[in-house]
Structure formats: C-alpha cells, structure tokens
Amino acid sequence: MTRRNLYFLALFLGLAGQIWIVYSYKKLERQEEAFNTCIFNRVTGLPCPSCGTIHSIVSIIHGNFRQALMENPLGYLGFLIVLIIPYWILADLALGRESFYRFFLLTDRLLKIPWVLISFLSLIFLLWMVKLVFFLHWF
Amino acid sequence: MDAQKADMFIMTHAKFFEPHLIQAIREKLLQTDESKWMTIQSLTYREPVLMLIISILGGHFGIDRFIIGDMGLGVAKLLTCGGLGIWTIVDWFLIMERTKEVNFEKLRMVLG
Numbered sequence: 303m304t305r306r307n308l309y310f311l312a313l314f315l316g317l318a319g320q321i322w323i324v325y326s327y328k329k330l331e332r333q334e335e336a337f338n339t340c341i342f343n344r345v346t347g348l349p350c351p352s353c354g355t356i357h358s359i360v361s362i363i364h365g366n367f368r369q370a371l372m373e374n375p376l377g378y379l380g381f382l383i384v385l386i387i388p389y390w391i392l393a394d395l396a397l398g399r400e401s402f403y404r405f406f407l408l409t410d411r412l413l414k415i416p417w418v419l420i421s422f423l424s425l426i427f428l429l430w431m432v433k434l435v436f437f438l439h440w441f
Numbered sequence: 442m443d444a445q446k447a448d449m450f451i452m453t454h455a456k457f458f459e460p461h462l463i464q465a466i467r468e469k470l471l472q473t474d475e476s477k478w479m480t481i482q483s484l485t486y487r488e489p490v491l492m493l494i495i496s497i498l499g500g501h502f503g504i505d506r507f508i509i510g511d512m513g514l515g516v517a518k519l520l521t522c523g524g525l526g527i528w529t530i531v532d533w534f535l536i537m538e539r540t541k542e543v544n545f546e547k548l549r550m551v552l553g
Contacts, residue, residue, distance in 0.1 A: 303511070315517065315524065322525070339525040342501050350501065352522045380520055406513050413512035426519065 305403045309391050312402070316388035323384065326356045327363065349437055351430040355380045375429060442473050450481065457486040457544045466545075469552050480551055486544045489537040496536040500529040505536050509543045 329335070342350040358377025361370035370377050387402070394402050413419050447470040455463060470481075487509055496505040503518030523529035 303514075315521070318525075319521070339527075340501075340522045341526045341529065342522075350522060352520050355520070355522070376520055383520075409516075410511075410513045413516065414510065419507075419512065422516075 305400060308403060308406055309395065312387055312406075313391050316384055316391070319380075319384035320388065323356065323359055327360050330357070330360050349430075349433055351426050351433075352376055352380075354433070359384075374433070376426070442470055442475055442478060444471065446478060447471050454486065456489070457541065458548075459538070459541045459545070462545055466548065473552055477551060481548070484547060484551060486547065487540045489540045492536050492540045493533065496529075496532050500532050500536075501526075505532060509536075509540055511539070511543075 329337075338344060340350055340353055342348070343353055352374070354374035355377045358370040358373040358375075359381045361367075361373060362377060362381055390402050394400060413422065447467050450470060451463060451467050458466060473481075492505055492509060495508060499505065500518075501523040503515040503523070506512075506515035506518055518524060518528055518532075521528070524531070
C-alpha cells in the first residue's frame with residue numbers, strides 16, 4: 303500500500319470514526335439506541351467481537367472506566383486510535399514526515415510473525431467468547 | 442528461460458495476475474535464469490475467486506485482509522465491525538484486484 307493511499311484511508315476512517323462517536327454520544331445521551339451497523343449482529347442476533355465498542359467509548363468519555371471495560375475492552379484501543387491517528391497524519395502531512403507510514407509498516411511486519419498474530423487473534427477471540435457467554439447468560 | 446516454459450507458466454497461472462501484467466511477466470520470465478524455475482513453480486498464489494468468497498463470508502472480521510497479508514488493514518477492519526459494514530461491502534469489489542496485486546508482488550520478489 304502506498305503512503306498516499308494509506309494516509310487517505312486512515313484520515314477518512316479516523317474522521318468518520320470521530321463523527322460517528324459524536325453522533326452516537328448524542329443519541330445515547332437522549333437514551334436512544336445508536337444505529338446498529340453490524341451486519342453480523344443483524345443476521346445472527348449475537349454480538350460480534352467489536353460490538354459494544356461505541357457504548358464503551360461513550361462510557362470512557364463519561365468517566366465510567368469499569369463499565370467501559372465490561373461493555374468491550376476494545377473500546378479503549380478504538381478510542382485511542384480514533385483520537386490520535388487523524389492528528390498524527392495531519393502533523394505528518396504538515397511537517398512533510400512519514401512517521402505514521404513507518405509505524406504502519408512496522409505493525410504490519412510485526413503481525414506477520416505467526417505467534418504475534420496468533421496471540422493477538424486469540425486474545426480477541428477470548429474476549430469475544432467471554433462476551434458471548436455473558437450475553438447468552440443474560441438473555 | 443526458454444519460451445515454452447514461460448508460456449506454460451502463463452497458461453497455468455494467468456488467473457492469478459491482472460491481465461495487463463501478463464505480457465510483462467512473460468518477458469521477465471524469458472530473461473530469468475533457468476535455475477529459478479523450480480522456485481517460481483513452487484510459489485503458492487492466492488486464488489482471487491476464493492478470496493472473494495472468503496470476503497463475503499468473513500470480510501466482516503477482516504479475515505480476507507489477514508489471509509492476503511494486509512495485517513494492518515485486517516486489524517482495522519476487525520476492530521471497526523468491518524468499517525461499520527461499509528468497508529466490508531467495498532472490499533467485495535476490491536479484494537480480487539488486491540489479491541492479484543499481492544500475487545504479482547510475490548512473483549516479483551523471486552524474479553528480482
């Protein structure tokens with residue numbers, strides 16, 4: 303992937319993520335349910351590994367860190383990524399550096415090492431299983 | 442490498458690469474040393490149609506991106522519910538082209 307494509311995609315995703323968070327935040331404040339975009343959830347009725355991230359992020363903004371952890375621990379990661387990456391890219395573009403691109407390539411290379419990838423995916427799978435058990439237990 | 446072998450490779454592997462690159466691959470193969478033939482033959486390529494099926498079934502979790510080796514994008518797709526479902530659909534149309542690109546990069550690494 304070229305640097306230009308990556309910056310365009312990441313900037314778009316980051317800004318879209320921020321808009322999505324603001325939109326969901328306002329919706330959840332009025333006690334309405336945020337719009338469900340998860341295809342997996344709509345088809346099977348079960349939560350997918352990243353379902354609950356937006357609730358978790360909103361909880362973090364409110365300062366309910368424990369509740370955020372209960373809703374989805376990936377919310378912390380998602381919140382950091384969405385918060386940092388657009389500004390990192392803008393700073394890179396303004397200063398003519400390519401630190402984000404190098405970071406991306408490093409992550410890409412790191413995740414190509416089998417045991418790193420397997421442990422990362424196992425962790426997400428484990429979190430998902432815990433969530434599924436809770437979900438099936440509650441309903 | 443002699444023309445017969447290059448043509449045989451093109452005939453059996455054309456579906457793995459983008460059509461506009463076929464001619465360039467053939468020329469590159471003709472210039473390549475005979476000793477690389479076994480390595481080139483033993484490379485495994487991703488099947489674009491299979492990747493499309495995987496993208497339809499598991500694209501929501503970024504499995505298609507993980508398999509073709511775009512790890513960073515795979516993680517991004519996994520963590521965002523398949524880009525709120527939009528990226529999943531966009532990838533149904535992009536994944537075959539990307540698979541062919543990855544196959545070409547793999548071959549180019551061997552051909553030098």
